[in-house]
Amino acid sequence: xxxxxxxxxxxxxxxxxxxxxxxxxxxxxxxxxxxxxxxxxxxxxxxxxxxxxxxxxxxxxxxxxxxxxxxxxxxxxxxxxxxxxxxxxxxxxxxxxxxxxxxxxxxxxxxxxxxxxxxxxxxxxxxxxxxxxxxxxxxxxxxxxxxxxxxxxxxxxxxxxxxxxxxxxxxxxxxxxxxxxxxxxxxxxxxxxxxxxxxxxxxxxxxxxxxxxxxxxxxxxxxxxxxxxxxxxxxxxxxxxxxxxxxxxxxxxxxxxxxxxxxxxxxxxxxxxxxxxxxxxx
Amino acid sequence: xxxxxxxxxxxxxxxxxxxxxxxxxxxxxxxxxxxxxxxxxxxxxxxxxxxxxxxxxxxxxxxxxxxxxxxxxxxxxxxxxxxxxxxxxxxxxxxxxxxxxxxxxxxxxxxxxxxxxxxxxxxxxxxxxxxxxxxxxxxxxxxxxxxxxxxxxxxxxxxxxxxxxxxxxxxxxxxxxxxxxxxxxxxxxxxxxxxxxxxxxxxxxxxxxxxxxxxxxxxxxxxxxxxxxxxxxxxxxxxxxxxxxxxxxxxxxxxxxxxxxxxxxxxxxxxxxxx
Numbered sequence: 001x002x003x004x005x006x007x008x009x010x011x012x013x014x015x016x017x018x019x020x021x022x023x024x025x026x027x028x029x030x031x032x033x034x035x036x037x038x039x040x041x042x043x044x045x046x047x048x049x050x051x052x053x054x055x056x057x058x059x060x061x062x063x064x065x066x067x068x069x070x071x072x073x074x075x076x077x078x079x080x081x082x083x084x085x086x087x088x089x090x091x092x093x094x095x096x097x098x099x100x101x102x103x104x105x106x107x108x109x110x111x112x113x114x115x116x117x118x119x120x121x122x123x124x125x126x127x128x129x130x131x132x133x134x135x136x137x138x139x140x141x142x143x144x145x146x147x148x149x150x151x152x153x154x155x156x157x158x159x160x161x162x163x164x165x166x167x168x169x170x171x172x173x174x175x176x177x178x179x180x181x182x183x184x185x186x187x188x189x190x191x192x193x194x195x196x197x198x199x200x201x202x203x204x205x206x207x208x209x210x211x212x213x214x215x216x217x218x219x220x221x222x223x224x225x226x227x228x229x230x231x232x233x234x235x236x237x238x239x240x241x242x243x244x245x246x247x248x249x250x251x252x253x254x255x256x257x258x259x260x261x262x263x264x265x266x267x268x269x270x271x272x273x274x275x276x277x278x279x280x281x282x
Numbered sequence: 283x284x285x286x287x288x289x290x291x292x293x294x295x296x297x298x299x300x301x302x303x304x305x306x307x308x309x310x311x312x313x314x315x316x317x318x319x320x321x322x323x324x325x326x327x328x329x330x331x332x333x334x335x336x337x338x339x340x341x342x343x344x345x346x347x348x349x350x351x352x353x354x355x356x357x358x359x360x361x362x363x364x365x366x367x368x369x370x371x372x373x374x375x376x377x378x379x380x381x382x383x384x385x386x387x388x389x390x391x392x393x394x395x396x397x398x399x400x401x402x403x404x405x406x407x408x409x410x411x412x413x414x415x416x417x418x419x420x421x422x423x424x425x426x427x428x429x430x431x432x433x434x435x436x437x438x439x440x441x442x443x444x445x446x447x448x449x450x451x452x453x454x455x456x457x458x459x460x461x462x463x464x465x466x467x468x469x470x471x472x473x474x475x476x477x478x479x480x481x482x483x484x485x486x487x488x489x490x491x492x493x494x495x496x497x498x499x500x501x502x503x504x505x506x507x508x509x510x511x512x513x514x515x516x517x518x519x520x521x522x523x524x525x526x527x528x529x530x531x532x533x534x535x536x537x538x539x540x541x542x543x544x545x546x547x548x549x550x551x552x553x554x555x556x557x
Contacts, residue, residue: 045421046456081425085459110415118415132411135398145365149429156432178335179369 001030002056002092004064004083006076007100010166010197010212011067017218019240022098024222026063028233029096035061042068042075042120044082053090064094070122072106077146081153088157097154098225100164101147103268104139125268126210140173144192147183162225163188166211167268168195189224196221201263204253210269211259214249215241283319284340284376285310286348286367286439288360289384292446292477293351297487297494301349303526305493306382308502310347312516319345337374348378354402356390361426368433381434381441382505385427387546388419388449405546420453428462442508443468444501446491448475469504476501481541484534489547491537495527 005011005022013020026035041050044066056062066079080099087094106124109131113119123131134142147163154161169192174180183192190196197211205217213221219237226234237246253259259266262277287293287306295303301323310319322336340346350363364383371378390404393411403411414422427443434441449472454460470476477491485497493501495518503515537544540555 043418043421045458046417046453049458078422078425081429082421082459085428085462089459089462109412110418111412112415118418120418132393135394135396138392138394138398138400142362145362148369149365152432152436178373179366182369 001035001061001095002053002064002087003029003035003062003096003098004080004087004094005067005098005100006071006080006083007067007164007166008071008076008102008106009067009069009210010102011100011164012069012071013065013067014212016207017215017245019218021213021218021221021225022063022065022067024219024234024240025096025098025225026061028222028226028231029229030061032061035063037063037065040064040066040079040083042079044079044086048116053087053092056092058092067100070106070124070127071102072108072122072124073102073104073143073146074106074108075120075122076100076102077150078108080150084153084157084159093157094159096229097159097161098164099150099161100166101143103167104143104169105133105135105268107134125270136170137173137176140170141177143169144173144177144179144183148179151184151187160229161187162228164196164221164225165190165192166196168193168198187228189221189228198263201259201266204250204256204260206259207249207252208256208269209259209266209274211266214253215246216249216253283310283314283345283379284348284371285346285380285382286364286371286378287351287382287384288355288364288367289351289382289444289446290355290360290386290390291351291353291490292386292492293382293384293444294353295498296353296490296492303495303498304349304351305498305501305505306347306349306351308498308516308521309382309505310345311521312502312506312514313511314345316516316521319347321347321349323349335370335374337371337376340374340376351384354390354404354407355386356392356402356404357386357388357423357426358390358392359400359402360384360386361430362392364430365433368437368439372437378437378439380509381439382444383430383441384444384446385423387447388423389413389415389546405548416450417453417456420450421457423449424454424457424459424463428459431464431467440509441467442505444476444505445470445472446476448473448478467508469501469508478542481537481544484538486537487531489533489537489544489552491544491547495522 003026041048109121109123110118121128171193200206200217201211207214265277267273293304295301391414393401393403395401403413451473480486480497481491485494487494499518506514545551
């Protein structure tokens with residue numbers, strides 16, 4: 001079995017956790033007690049490939065963790081499309097795909113590189129923002145198109161999938177578009193209007209102003225994904241996270257009252273946005 | 283009959299900035315008669331999801347030429363618009379009969395100005411914003427071809443791809459997904475493109491390799507053949523008048539000499555070759 005996951009830092013590994021929502025999913029979905037996780041090379045194209053689907057054993061379980069900090073929907077889309085068609089081409093199809101969509105204003109830029117010919121860099125409000133993030137209405141519109149194309153791809157190849165719109169899309173654009181009804185909302189963990197980020201901030205399900213999930217957030221995401229995939233078997237949260245970890249995260253959430261208070265205004269949680277929220281209104 | 287087309291200046295009729303010089307117009311004229319179709323040229327607009335759906339108000343029994351090609355376009359934008367346009371047609375229950383997609387330079391991309399308007403990044407415009415680099419550029423375009431191919435096939439739309447510019451041959455040789463592309467729908471192969479060949483034959487009107495009358499006529503015939511309309515091409519002089527046609531200009535010798543070195547024909551490249 002092959003489970004494929006992509007997303008940004010809200011899905012990617014950090015030094016603070018050993019288990020993320022995607023690992024909980026893998027433990028429930030896999031038909032064997034153990035699985036091998038592989039971190040695919042950024043892009044999965046040309047010489048930038050470290051996975052040969054033909055060489056993956058059909059008797060083993062694999063979790064392909066493609067999520068990376070700062071990733072844009074441009075790259076999430078590009079990689080996911082490549083991974084799916086590559087797995088189909090090699091007759092070793094991905095069994096489940098869990099795709100976390102990132103902030104719609106993020107984008108991908110290529111720059112020349114001496115060693116690798118080209119380097120992919122992330123442009124987002126935190127990194128390389130001087131290169132220009134995407135603006136609305138185009139930003140949300142293009143991410144909607146990505147959703148539609150990937151939805152079509154998964155349905156064509158009969159791959160069960162879940163989309164996690166962690167960040168909210170621009171509500172004005174969603175109001176105006178006539179393509180929203182084409183999206184199969186039964187495969188979304190939440191509404192595109194809301195996303196998870198603001199809600200998780202409000203409920204203390206995240207660990208910082210940028211809205212990265214804590215153990216509660218990860219567990220909820222795992223539950224929502226399994227619900228969409230119609231799979232049972234998730235164990236109580238204590239099984240996945242130690243008492244110390246849970247206490248630490250809950251204490252931190254308690255101390256971050258600021259994050260709860262400004263859950264909606266924090267946006268991408270850049271230093272400018274944090275500063276703005278902290279500045280008292282005169 | 284409804285024909286949808288997209289591309290860059292090489293489809294736009296750039297030599298005289300005249301839509302009617304484009305091979306798309308010759309193609310349609312050959313099938314339904316000159317001036318016997320309605321052209322909708324929305325190429326200059328940014329086609330956002332929330333723009334009015336132009337397929338809503340199409341008259342029955344009228345031949346339409348939905349022409350989105352415009353100067354400077356990237357394959358990013360060609361994909362974005364074409365995908366939306368096909369969905370727009372499907373939403374209104376309108377069947378696009380033929381899609382003609384001219385692929386542009388793979389290093390081009392989209393950006394936006396401070397008002398949110400889409401702008402083109404290519405070697406001639408806004409290059410300071412950074413074009414795409416190889417091998418990513420070629421691989422992006424291959425993925426875009428596969429996406430559009432699947433889209434056209436799903437909705438039973440007859441289609442052709444015109445790779446006007448050559449793709450990077452090294453990147454192409456390493457792309458694992460080429461076997462998924464139906465090359466029977468292409469007017470030429472990706473390694474070569476049309477541009478250098480047209481320059482060599484002097485079927486261009488400038489160093490950029492924009493197609494002249496002969497090249498547009500040739501492309502119209504190629505498209506007709508791929509749609510199984512052999513022997514339908516209207517007469518050259520039935521379409522163009524003798525006052526239309528000026529085959530050679532002062533740059534001709536230079537273009538012919540450096541046909542395969544001109545690339546995107548930026549002022550730097552031209553200066554280098556002239557020195």
